[in-house]
Amino acid sequence: MAQVFYCHHRELVQNIFVVLSISFREEAGTAFIGATVFLGTGRLDGMSNLIPFDVDKWSRREHFHHYRQVVPCTFSMCVELDATDFVEELRKTSWKTYIAQIWAIATIVNRHHEFRMALTEDGQLGVWGEVHPSFTIFNRVQETFSRVWVPYDTDFSLFHAAAASAIREYSGGTTLFPQGSPPSNLFDVSSIPWASFTGFNLNVVGVTDHFAPIFTLGRYIEKHGQTILPLAVQVHHAVVDGFHVARLVDELQALIRDSRWLH
Secondary structure (H helix, E strand, C coil), X not given: CCEEEECCCCCEECCEECCCCCCCCEECCCCCCEEEEECCCCCCCCCCXXXXXXXXXXXXXXXXXXXXXXXXXEEEEEEEEECHHHHHHXXXXXXXXXHHHHHHHHHHHCCCHHHCEEECCCXXXXXXXXCXXXXXXXXXXXXXXXXXXXXXXXXXXXXXXXXXXXXXXXXXXXXXXXXXXXXXXXXXXXXXXXXXXXXXXXXXXCCCCCCXXXXXXXXXXXXXXXXXXXXXXXXXXXXXXXXXXXXXXXXXXXXXXCHHHXX
């Protein structure tokens, strides 16, 4: 069973994947960070549990059954976020833009149960107590990417330390999942920093029970004196409606506009 250990230490303890034994690799640093140890199960057990959800008492029970079994479908929404203040404040810091974007999305995702839903092993609907971002890292030499994940932390500085460490370690990755089999309680974030867009859709074929949201970020553009961040949100209609996506977008906009968490 995978476990998670949290350490107060004067060195940065990196998260690594081990199969039969626990080991740590340390490097110089001053950050306090939660170290994640994977024991080959592909789960982040201990950080959050998949809690059974009573569909029969859910106000969306008809919607859930209809859009899962009768007309299974996903939908995507593309929005333009005003990132003017966000970008300006980031320039005053040493924080990485991509990591800040990921943390902001993860913060809002973890506020709402509809973005943390999954099926239990016996096929029942459940809600993760917490979900964690899986994000892409581009390999410029191979012109492909790897996907890595780090535990979400409500403290941005701690999350940034963990994500920056993962990016340093796996930026030259040549496999899709250099950390091993992905845990179950993840949601996906990707970035296309070479292009902006007003429409984006992933055509997921034959995956009727993938309930985790998928986020795609685009390149900043300047429009009417504002710095705009394109964002595509893809969700499963069985668990999420347009109302929920709109609320997520509104709360994400408010979070990046109020940049006090960057200082």
